[in-house]
Every structure is written in C-alpha cells, then in structure tokens.
Amino acid sequence: MSTDGESVRLPVMNESQAVGATAELYAEMRAHFGFGLVPDVFKLVSTRPEFLKVFWDGYRSIFSAGLLDREIKELIAAFVAREVSCGYCVDAHVLFLHLVSADPRLEESLRVTEIDDMPLPESTRVLLHLAGAITHQAYRITDDDFEQARQLGWNDAQLLEAVWTACQFNWVARMVNAAGLSSLGQLADQEASNTA
DSSP: OOOSSSOOSSOOOOGGGOOHHHHHHHHHHHHHHOSSSOOHHHHTTTTSHHHHHHHHHHHHHHHSSOSSOHHHHHHHHHHHHHHTTOHHHHHHHHHHHHHTTOOHHHHHHTTOSSGGGSSSOHHHHHHHHHHHHHHHHGGGOOHHHHHHHHHTTOOHHHHHHHHHHHHHHHHHHHHHHHHTOOSTTTTOOHHHHHHO
16 A cells, blocks of 8 residues: 555555456546546545445435435535535535536625625525534534525425535545545555556
C-alpha cells in the first residue's frame, strides 16, 4: 500500500495495487464515472473493502436514481462541503455540476455567504437551510422546518432524499478532512493512468 501522489494520513490502495473485492469495486467505479479512474475520495477507505462497499453503495443510493434532480443533490453536497471547509469536496461537486450541465446560478450561489441571498428559487434555498441545520445543529431541527419545505412544494420522499444527501456528505466531508485529502488528483496513481 502506498500513495503515488501527495500522501494522506492513512494508507490507501491505489488502482494498480488493488486486488480482490477492492479491485472489483474500483472497476465498477471506473465504469460508472467513465473517465477511467477512481476518484480519490473512495481510496481513503480502500484498505477496508467492507468500508469501501458501504461508501460506494451510499454514493450510488444518492446519485444513481431518486426524486430530486441530480443538480439539486450536487448543490446540497457542495453546500455541506463548503460549510465544513472541505475544499476537495467543494471542487468535486462543482465539477459534477459542470458535468451535468447545471444552471450556472447553482455554482454562483456557493460563493454567497447567506442562503437567503443566493440567486436560487426559494424552494431550493429551503433545502439548503435544512442541509445547513443538519450540518451545524441537527438537534435543533423542528417540525416547522419540514413544514416550511412542504409548503414550498417538497413532498416527504423528496425531503428524505435531501436529508439523506446532506447526512451522507457530512460524513464524507469529515472523512476527507480528517484523512488530509485536499485536492482533486492528489492520490493519482501514475501506474494505473499509464495503463488506462
């Protein structure tokens, strides 16, 4: 186990070294993302294939289907990352906003400090308020927070998906920060990219 790029605080299994369940999961990821490599974030738990599988399943539970538009889920992920100062995660989800051809106002909104000042529909801002509350003070969320979102058109299934997305990316951003992953491509596996 090693890191070919700038190191992180825990060992990782790069693509050229992966065997068994880790290699199988990496192959799924390469096929899913379509750019021939495994995003660095997944490598953070690669030495424990059982963790990697849970992480991969959680990611797909958010982005493979659902009731919320992909761009809304990417915005929630990027917003949560911004709130916990996870530069890697913000960059990754802004990249995905570009890849899904999202409205440029979504990325622009991430540069605005106050949610209510973001150039977004009120219905989108209410989801960000909920994601912010989950991130900073989940214990203070009330029935009124959910009722306000319902009044703006979100149904319970969509709200559950928004909460799930915010919760998933809270743990991801904290894992990234704790492990010391700071930039896209930081754990680039030169051997794997030369054979891809």
